[in-house]
């Protein structure tokens with residue numbers, strides 16, 4: 386294929402997509418409904434109304450294929466969007482591969498990751514619904530800082546429960562949250578009943594996203610004018626992120642290229658979904674694109690977790706979600722990719738995997754950092770530890786293309802910038818980074834928390 390030689394493909398801001406894509410309109414198998422754990426019956430909008438505003442609940446259950454992006458949200462998106470699609474030609478030369486590698490740089494947002502794509506939308510819809518304050522959890526701090534940024538844009542208060550291990554490892558993100566006016570505490574914290582009781586039983590816990598979600602939900606339901614905001618997993622969150630893939634498709638047209646392989650790292654699944662779902666739509670209608678989600682071997686939800694009904698949080702307060710999961714009690718090893726330490730994964734991604742519209746692979750953190758360093762030494766930008774997992778598989782695919790002597794186009798979501806995650810790089814260079822692969826025994830033990838719940 387003749388391909389134009391771009392280093393970066395910039396989409397004119399007048400061409401920014403004006404609608405999000407909702408894959409629920411095209412899924413070959415509809416999603417199983419979330420269940421109310423008290424009745425085991427499908428959870429209705431009223432079951433979610435205590436924690437989310439109705440306008441977002443409507444998006445959560447919508448089957449409309451395209452949803453208009455409100456003007457007020459588009460105006461904020463234009464602060465950093467459309468984000469550039471880069472050609473990683475220096476990495477290609479280093480790998481001596483005939484493959485063309487593109488990366489969509491979501492690290493250019495004010496909070497340095499893809500997370501503001503949904504944070505800005507969620508803050509806007511909450512504001513419109515009359516909400517005054519949002520609570521949330523954060524792993525590495527990328528989501529917490531994105532929501533702090535978005536709340537500041539729309540004049541909302543923000544309280545962030547940050548997983549303790551990241552709170553200690555990554556001091557700068559909590560400062561960033563403060564700069565944008567939010568309040569950030571280490572989770573488990575003394576600010577909630579659940580946090581206090583968990584700390585009593587496990588004083589040395591590194592924390593987990595499941596625990597932090599429980600605290601943020603408790604704070605939400607016990608406070609006035611407050612709602613809760615989730616940075617991944619839910620249908621509406623994934624939909625807000627589809628602007629990534631929609632822009633990428635326009636940019637590939639400008640480069641006169643077409644994706645053969647699409648790659649993203651998977652925590653709860655939002656950046657991967659944002660990039661992949663518009664391509665998966667094409668795949669549903671006959672395109673041959675290969676879509677790969679990459680997770681850490683320390684938290685192998687898609688590659689080794691069963692598809693089951695499970696809670697989104699450790700205190701078992703959310704509706705039961707149909708998803709690949711390691712069990713809501715699972716506390717992952719303290720790997721540096723804090724955003725990938727989640728026991729479950731989005732129901733939409735679980736469905737897409739079950740229907741063989743994507744494949745899942747896992748990478749250990751040492752391999753991921755090695756790939757991140759190779760990327761930084763060729764392309765310059767320092768990736769977030771989460772993003773390194775996607776890069777590792779992009780490199781693997783590029784090497785395969787070299788070995789097979791095949792041209793192909795690899796597109797990855799470069800989900801975030803790692804300038805505030807340098808501690809992990811330091812550990813990598815000093816040889817102190819551990820690989821962490823979950824044993825079968827650990828997985829079986831962790832899955833015990835699924836017993837007694839309905840099966841999808």
Ligand SMILES: Cc1ncc(COP(=O)(O)O)c(C=O)c1O
Nearest residue numbers: 527617652653654655656724801
């Ligand atoms: C840079 C980055 N990439 C990826 C993720 C994983 O989240 P998700 O799977 O929802 O994209 C996170 C989460 O915090 C992140 O900060």
